[in-house]
Amino acid sequence: MRKFLTRRAVASAVSLLVLIVMVFFLSRLTGDPTQLYLPVDASLEARENFRNLHGLNDPLIVQFGRYVGDLLTLDFGDSIRKSRPALDVVIEAFKWTLTLALITMVLVSFAAIVFGALAAFNVGGVFDRIATFFSLIGASAPDFWIAIVAIVLFSVNLGWLPTSGTGTLWHWILPIAVLFIRPFGLILQVVRGSMITALSSPYVKTARAKGVRPRPVIFVHALRNGMLPVITVIGDQAAGMLNGAVVVESIFGFPGVGKLMIDSILQRDFAVVLAAIMVTAFAIFLMNILIDIAYAVLDPRIRY
Template identity: 75%
Template sequence: MTSFIQKRALTSLISLVGLVVLVFFLSRLTGDPAALFLPIDATDAMREQFREIHGLNDPLLVQFWHYIVDLAHLNFGESIRKARPAIDVVLEGFLWTFQLAVITMVLVTGAAVVVGSLAAFKAGGFFDRFASFVSLIGASAPDFWIAIVGIVVFAVSLGWVPTSGTGTPLHWILPIAVLFIRPFGLIVQVVRGSMITALSSAYVKTARAKGVRTRPIIFVHALRNALLPVITVIGDQAAALLNGAVVVETIFGFPGVGKLMIDSILQRDFNVVLAAIMVTALAIFIMNLLIDLAYSLLDPRIRN
């Protein structure tokens, strides 16, 4: 088990280093921050002083070396826009995204497991066909389109929920609903397929022959043995929520790390961009490691 964890951690570390190098150099291609943060009539001397203060006058490789040295001391630099440590700004946004992702995945997992299991129990029936139809639409629909339609219908036309913000529980309904749809559709399909296989196995047929009730057959005997592929997909979708909430957060004005990342790219706040991507990537790597550990515990054959 120790060697298994070490292999996964080393793979994640290599990926993280590559991501840092790539993002550092690509972010510099967006332009000069001095052109955004200084007035139009700023003199060359003012621009030069601004770049000197923020370490932007050095050659690109020298800037990268300084950044790596600071990073080794857990110094992520300062936000140009907010004049605060970049990591503090990012962690504030990440907390919002983390809450949104956790609430969404708890709801998605519970609903998808129940719907997928019931659909598999009577495969080919009306509920199965209806659940498959809805889940396929959900898995295929683009998030930005659902978000815009949701705002137009439920916020503007009906006035049931606010269009943006986080002030009350009503502000969370649309973002959660939009993020709910795609993973729900995908997980329902995986649960259904895995449960159909489990329900056709010998131990389930034996349980039915012994007169075991329907609910224990579905949610105890069959589901327990169908969890392996389901756990993997749930983990992948949870990681995708952390990584892919950018569009939804931007549309709804949700103050998460996704919106922060977009704003920082547009405003050339390089340190915040790098810190946001690194924190998100690290969270995803940790989540993937936990998924691998859970997978290896359920199936010891993959540990080697």
């Protein structure tokens, strides 16, 4: 296991390095940084000062070395907008996104697994119909539309929930509910499919021949076997959310990474964009390792 983790860490470090190189050179390809960082009407002198100050006149390779060196000391530079270290700004926003993603994914996973398992146990029954309904909605209705309809209905017309922003627990309900729907439908279908296979497997027959009751047959014997493909999809969906639920965060004015990235790109706050990319990349790398560990915990035949 330790060997596997080391190997995984090395492989991920290589991917991170490639990402760093790409981000650096791509940001240089977008043109003269002074055009990006300084106002359009800045004087030539101001531009030259900016270049000297940030070492933009040095050879590219020197700049790259300095850039990597800064990264290693976790120095992404300052946010122009907020005049604070970019990393601090990103981590602050990331906490919001992480909380939102975590709560949503825990709720989604729990609900999808229970509903999916019950749908699989009685194909064509009540839970199966709920599963089909939600999958259809999740697959066909775009989340920005659901978000706007939800605001109109629950905030504007009924006045039950705040329209946007943060502050109270009530503020969390709509973003979570809107983020919930699509992964719920998707994971539900995966759980249902993999549980139908697990429930028709020979070891379930053995359990029934032993006299095991239906509930433990589903949730003890079949579920752990049916979880492996589900874990993969849950991880994939969670990664998407960590990357910033851009649309939902923007609509609900939620101060997460997705909204921060959009705002920073619009306002040319490149230090923040870079920091945000690196932080989310690192988080997704950590989550992939967690998924691999979950695999090994669930299935004793998998050993790294």
